[in-house]
Amino acid sequence: DADVTQTPRNRITKTGKRIMLECSQTKGHDRMYWYRQDPGLGLRLIYYSFDVKDINKGEISDGYSVSRQAQAKFSLSLESAIPNQTALYFCATSPSGGALARFFGPGTRLTVL
């Protein structure tokens, strides 16, 4: 079984709709992240959480919100989706301390029409 899972894997929605992307992990890591990937732009950090009570904005948090429901679960919400939020979204985890290599989920492809 995958260590980091994301649901859904693909989603098509309309402008103005509220969307939630979910991430679960079985790695036991404290730290979780949401990234978006756009062609030619690499990965950009949206939000990150170092534990259940800690939420931090990343480079591009506008238009997004997150919820850390448990150590193993970290959800990303788009309150009112817009077309330029069409992208590939990745959840990642890392252990506390040390060099923070990330362990990535398989991604969610979101299309906003």
Added chain:
Amino acid sequence: AQSVTQLDSQVPVFEEAPVELRCNYSSSVSVYLFWYVQYPNQGLQLLLKYLSGSTLVKGINGFEAEFNKSQTSFHLRKPSVHISDTAEYFCAVSAQTGANNLFFGTGTRLTVIP
């Protein structure tokens, strides 16, 4: 903050030929460096990382990278590529202290030609 520049967006190479994917970073503090690979329709996987010590780092699938502090580079190499190496490769940098946020380059698409 840190930043990464991957100079080549696409690198085509024939099967069994050597390849080098270039990565330069910018930082005012000491860093950790990483290379990730993304196969089609998959998430990113860690190929290798430089934390400290030997500047030549060996990773999975026969890849290696060399940390060059004076040139602020961390180029990825493989002496003989296979079709299965076709993927996108991302270089990433993180400060050794503080929040340790990871900053990614824009990626290099490696295409291995039979």
